[in-house]
Amino acid sequence: MKPFIRESGVAVALWRSNVDTDAIIPIEYCVNRKRPHFAEGLFHRWRFAATGEARDFPLNEERHRNPVILVAGENFGCGSSREMAVWALADFGFRCVIAPSFGEIFFSNCFQNGLLPVRLPADDVAGLAEELGAAAEPRLSVDLEDCRVRSTSGKEFPFSVNELRRQALLEGLDPVSATLTRARAIDDFQRRDRETRPWIYREETT
Known part of the structure; x- marks a missing residue:
């Protein structure tokens, strides 16, 4: 997974509330x-x-060619659990979505796929959307x-971002990679646990 440290580039304002995953893809x-190739379906019903x-x-x-940041309305990514919605945004080139709030599952899926979801107060997001809408070269830096x-x-x-999720994005670690960084601690725990609770472990037979 590509690390996210800072991104600067074209930003697109989609100032709509309750954009669900079916609208996203x-x-x-x-x-x-x-x-x-999930990028082909991104907002397809609205684009074409x-x-x-x-x-x-x-x-x-x-003016919105090759965008990297999306500024959206409240409850972005609501609706069904559809990880392809995150894939479509990422495949299109987006690295960050800024909104007042997100669908809970969509929010979690973003972190697992290297897409940074940023929550800001609604007035701040509205101000950003207005500024981008009036700009000939709409850009932001995150x-x-x-x-x-x-x-x-x-x-x-x-x-603010949960520190564990922040570190994972900074280092480009998906959930599996993040777990593997703790492999030694996991092995140590299993060894100690086997000593204190041997009855829960199946005995290996030859």
């Missing part, structure tokens, strides 16, 4: 695909008409080392 784009013609949508604007979002106007917004 429709179910028909969740099957018969492998990464990184049934005829395939591009709609008037932020991701279709020239620093996970000092936990701050910085706008091109010079404004700074501190945020």
